[in-house]
C-alpha cells in the first residue's frame with residue numbers, strides 16, 4: 148500500500164467519524180498512532196468499507212450477519228452474536244451471527260430492560276463484559292465464556308447489541324481494539340435502525356396484504372354459505388388465524404331477553420356440555436358485557452377481569468367484538484389467546500371487519516332459513532288444499548304439483564313430476580287443451596273441465612312473468628248440480644210460461660180473422676199481439692242469460708267468421724230493409740278462422756248488427772269489418788246512428804240496462820242483449836269494447852282467438 152493511499156483512507160475514516168454522532172472523539176495521540184501504524188490503517192480501511200457496506204443492507208437478517216462477520220474480523224474473536232430489539236417488546240432477539248457453526252441461535256433472547264446498569268453503560272458508549280450466568284440459558288449456552296457486549300443506540304433508543312466471545316479460551320479483545328470498535332457504533336446503530344424500520348414496514352405491508360386477501364376470501368366464502376353453523380365456524384376460524392389465537396366463540400344476542408344463545412366454540416378441549424355447564428354457573432361474561440354495551444373490548448390479562456369465564460385455564464388474554472346490524476347488537480365474537488396481552492389494535496380492527504361480514508352473512512342465512520320455512524309452510528298448505536294447484540315454468544315443465552292434482556288426475560304419487568314436460572304428463576287431456584289455449588291468449592284464462600269421474604272443475608290459468616303459468620282448479624261439482632236444478636227450473640217455468648203465451652197468440656190470431664172487429668178492436672188485438680211477442684222475447688233472453696251465466700258449455704272449433712257474419716246479416720236483413728238501412732259487409736273472405744262456437748257467435752253478431760240497425764235512424768249504414776291482430780281477430784260493427792252518451796257506455800253491458808233518451812224511447816228491447824253478448828265473447832277468451840259519440844254513431848269491437856292452424 149502506497150503512502151498516499153494511507154492518507155486517503157485516514158481522511159475518509161476521520162470524515163466518517165465526524166459525520167456520525169460520535170460523542171467521544173479519539174484522543175489526539177490515538178490519531179497520531181494511526182499515522183504511525185500502517186497495520187492499523189489497513190484495519191481502519193477495512194472497517195470503513197464494511198460500515199459503508201452495512202448502510203446499504205436494508206434487511207435486518209443480512210445486516211446482522213454482515214455486522215457479526217465484520218465485528219469478528221475487526222476484533223479477532225471467534226464468535227459474534229448480533230441481537231436486535233423486538234418490535235414493541237423489551238427483549239433483544241438473535242438476528243444474525245458469526246462463528247456459530249452448527250449451533251442454532253434463533254431462540255436466544257436477552258431481556259435488556261431487566262439490566263439497567265448494562266443499558267446505561269452501553270448508552271454511555273462503553274462496552275460491558277457479561278458473564279454467562281448473567282444471561283438467559285439459551286444465550287449463555289451460545290456464549291460459554293465471558294463476552295464483550297456493545298449496545299447500539301440512535302439517540303436514546305436502543306436498536307440492538309453485539310456479543311463478542313472466544314468460546315475456546317474466553318480471551319477478550321484488547322482495549323485498543325475495543326476503542327476502535329466503539330468508533331463504529333453510531334453508523335452501525337443507524338444502519339440497524341433503518342433495517343428495523345424497513346422490516347416493520349415490510350411486515351406491516353405483508354400483514355395488510357394478508358388481511359386484504361383474507362377478507363376477500365371471507366367475503367367469497369361467507370357469500371357462498373347459507374347455513375348458519377358454517378358461517379359461525381368459518382368466522383371463528385378466520386379470527387383465530389389472523390390473531391394467531393387458540394380459541395374462539397361466536398354467540399348470538401337476543402336484545403329483548405338480554406341473553407346470548409346459539410354458542411359456537413372452537414379450540415376448547417371441553418365438551419359442549421361442560422362448556423354449557425360452566426357458562427350456566429356464571430351470571431355474566433365479557434361477551435355479555437360487550438353485547439350490552441355494543442363496544443369491543445380487549446382484555447390483556449383475563450385474571451384481572453371478574454366477568455371472565457375460564458373455558459380453559461391456559462387462556463391469558465381475550466378480545467370480544469360485537470356483531471352489529473343497523474345499530475343493534477345481534478351477536479358477539481370472542482377470541483382468546485394463551486399469550487398475555489395477545490391482542491392489539493390490528494387484531495381488533497380485523498375482527499371488527501370480520502364481525503360486520505358475519506352480520507351480513509347471519510342476516511342472509513336467517514333470511515334463507517326464514518324463506519325455507521315459509522316455503523315449507525306454503526308447500527304444506529298447498530298439499531293440504533282441496534284445490535288443484537300446479538305451476539308450469541316458462542319452458543313448459545312442471546314446477547309444482549300438489550297432492551290434489553295427483554289424485555284428481557290419477558297420477559301415481561311414486562314419481563316426481565317436477566321438471567317433466569306438462570304436455571307429456573297431461574297428454575291428450577282437456578286440461579292440456581285449455582293450457583294451450585291460455586298460452587295462445589296470454590293473461591288469464593278461465594275454463595271448465597270435467598274429469599273422467601264426472602267431477603266438474605273451474606280452471607283458472609294465469610300467467611306470471613317470473614313464475615310461468617299457475618293452474619288452479621276448484622271443484623264446482625256441487626255448484627253444477629245446483630245449477631243444473633236451476634236450469635231445469637228455469638226451463639220448466641219458461642216452458643210453462645211460453646205455452647200459455649202460444650195459446651194466447653193462437654187465439655189472438657183467430658180473433659184477427661173475425662170480421663166482426665172494428666178498427667179499434669183490430670188495433671187493441673194488435674197491441675195484445677205485440678205484448679205477447681215482447682214477453683216471449685224476454686223469456687228467451689232470460690233463458691239464454693241464465694244458461695250463459697252458469698258457464699257456457701262452448702263447442703269450439705275452427706270457425707269461419709265470414710259465414711258467421713253473413714248468417715247474422717241475413718237474419719237482420721228483413722228488419723234492415725224495413726228501415727231502408729244498408730248493411731255493408733266488409734269482411735274479407737280470406738280472414739283467418741277463429742276458435743269459436745258457430746251458433747253462439749252468430750247470436751253475438753245478430754245482436755250487435757241488430758242493435759246497430761235498431762239504434763240508427765232510417766236510411767242509415769251499418770259496416771261490419773274484420774282484421775287480424777296478433778293471435779286474435781278483431782271484428783268491428785259500426786253504425787252512424789244515435790250513439791251512446793259516455794256515462795251510459797259503462798252500463799250498457801249490465802243486465803236490463805236500457806238507455807233512456809227521447810230518440811230511443813220508442814225502440815223496444817229487454818236490456819239483456821249486450822249482457823248475453825259480453826258473456827259469450829268472454830267465454831270464447833275474447834273481449835268486447837265500445838266507441839261511441841252521441842249523435843254520430845257507435846262502433847262495437849270484438850276480439851276472438853284465432854284457430855290453432857293460424
Ligand code: ADP
Nearest residue numbers: 758759762799805806816817818819820821845
Ligand atoms: P236492448 O234489448 O235494449 O237492445 P241491449 O243490451 O242490446 O238491450 O242494449 C243495451 C242498451 O244499449 C240499449 O238499450 C241501447 O240503449 C244501447 N245500445 C246498444 N247498441 C247500441 C247502438 N248500436 N247504438 C246506440 N245504442 C245502443
